[in-house]
Amino acid sequence: xxxxxxxxxxxxxxxxxxxxxxxxxxxxxxxxxxxxxxxxxxxxxxxxxxxxxxxxxxxxxxxxxxxxxxxxxxxxxxxxxxxxxxxxxxxxxxxxxxxxxxxxxxxxxxxxxxxxxxxxxxxxxxxxxxxxxxxxxxxxxxxxxxxxxxxxxxxxxxxxxxxxxxxxxxxxxxxxxxxxxxxxxxxxxxxxxxxxxxxxxxxxxxxxxxxxxxxxxxxxxxxxxxxxxxxxxxxxxxxxxxxxxxxxxxxxxxxxxxxxxxxxxxxxxxxxxxxxxxxxxxxxxxxxxxxxxxxxxxxxxxxxxxxxxxxxxxxxxxxxxxxxx
Numbered sequence: 001x002x003x004x005x006x007x008x009x010x011x012x013x014x015x016x017x018x019x020x021x022x023x024x025x026x027x028x029x030x031x032x033x034x035x036x037x038x039x040x041x042x043x044x045x046x047x048x049x050x051x052x053x054x055x056x057x058x059x060x061x062x063x064x065x066x067x068x069x070x071x072x073x074x075x076x077x078x079x080x081x082x083x084x085x086x087x088x089x090x091x092x093x094x095x096x097x098x099x100x101x102x103x104x105x106x107x108x109x110x111x112x113x114x115x116x117x118x119x120x121x122x123x124x125x126x127x128x129x130x131x132x133x134x135x136x137x138x139x140x141x142x143x144x145x146x147x148x149x150x151x152x153x154x155x156x157x158x159x160x161x162x163x164x165x166x167x168x169x170x171x172x173x174x175x176x177x178x179x180x181x182x183x184x185x186x187x188x189x190x191x192x193x194x195x196x197x198x199x200x201x202x203x204x205x206x207x208x209x210x211x212x213x214x215x216x217x218x219x220x221x222x223x224x225x226x227x228x229x230x231x232x233x234x235x236x237x238x239x240x241x242x243x244x245x246x247x248x249x250x251x252x253x254x255x256x257x258x259x260x261x262x263x264x265x266x267x268x269x270x271x272x273x274x275x276x277x278x279x280x281x282x283x284x285x286x287x288x289x290x291x292x293x294x295x296x297x298x299x300x301x302x303x304x305x306x307x308x309x310x311x312x313x314x315x316x317x318x319x320x321x322x323x324x325x
Contacts, residue, residue, distance in 0.1 A: 007047040011063055014041040017096035021084035021164070030055055036078055038088045039096070040066025068092060073126065074177050079143065081164030081171075082178065094119045120307055127180040128301045130218050130283070134159050134187055135265070136194075136201040136211040137170035157201045159191040159214075168204040182249055183216045186226060190214060193244055202231060210234060213265055217292065220302050223253040223281035227272060227294050229260050242275050254278045256294045268295060285309070 009027055014037045018024040023037035025045075031054040034045055042064040045057035072078070072086035085093045098119050105111045122128055140158025142148055148156075158172030172191075175184055194201065194211055202209035213229040226245065230238055238257060246255060255275045258267050272294035283290045283298060285306050292298055299305030318324070 009045045012043055012045050014039050038066050038068055040068050079171055080161055090125050094121050122304050126177045129178045130302050131300050132179045133213055133215045135170045135213050138201040138203050138209055141169045141171045154195055159187060186216055186249055189248055207263060212260055219281050219283040221284050225254040225281045226252050227256045229258045232261055233259050246276055253281050
């Protein structure tokens with residue numbers, strides 16, 4: 001469909017939940033995918049893509065909100081690319097997500113399935129993640145109503161998450177509900193320190209700027225790891241920033257930095273340089289300690305990891321004389 005075409009479909013009723021944060025409706029027998037909706041919403045939709053088998057669109061008017069809707073708890077909901085189902089009660093999120101899996105295995109995969117047990121949901125729906133990565137940007141995502149001509153270069157700086165579908169657009173995050181404190185406090189302090197001290201934020205298109213990323217890792221034992229990623233070495237500026245963070249947050253267990261001069265943000269092939277504190281943090285599960293270094297993988301929801309492994313152990317019905325991987 002050409003960009004100049006602005007087809008609007010009126011009074012579309014959302015029927016179900018689809019993958020990747022989209023909701024699903026049917027118009028004249030054709031499937032329509034729409035983000036930021038939940039079942040029961042009645043909306044006017046502007047088409048953004050039209051294919052032989054489906055259509056995509058965005059809401060231009062909420063005609064009638066679904067009675068299932070709940071108030072999102074995050075100020076960034078609707079703009080940030082994460083937490084796309086906050087307007088839908090958690091128990092219904094589980095129901096619809098489970099139905100997606102069943103549909104894909106049966107309708108698309110043509111598999112005969114046994115009875116499916118319900119999803120074992122998370123007891124916590126806020127502050128459950130143990131790892132978050134934030135990106136610095138010298139041209140943050142502008143919110144509705146913001147005039148780019150009226151915003152100073154300093155006000156264009158941001159530290160947060162990528163906007164869904166845009167590699168170079170970053171939403172400045174002030175208060176994220178995914179990870180417990182001191183995650184927000186650390187991120188907000190680093191942003192303000194960098195602005196006050198004239199440290200340049202990264203330009204994802206031009207590949208310029210000093211500050212690239214930062215990663216905060218936490219554990220249920222109360223330990224905190226911070227990894228700051230710089231685009232190049234500036235020892236004086238780097239040390240001043242890390243020392244300021246350390247002084248402000250003495251409870252940071254493990255502090256590291258990475259110098260990343262590549263054109264991508266991955267640090268798996270780069271050295272994480274230990275700066276202060278312990279060289280790792282520890283997570284604990286059933287009396288077993290797991291050593292977590294800056295580049296270690298660990299299930300991002302620590303409590304759900306334990307529940308997952310508990311179910312696997314139950315299903316395995318081990319007797320104690322097996323060798324398992």
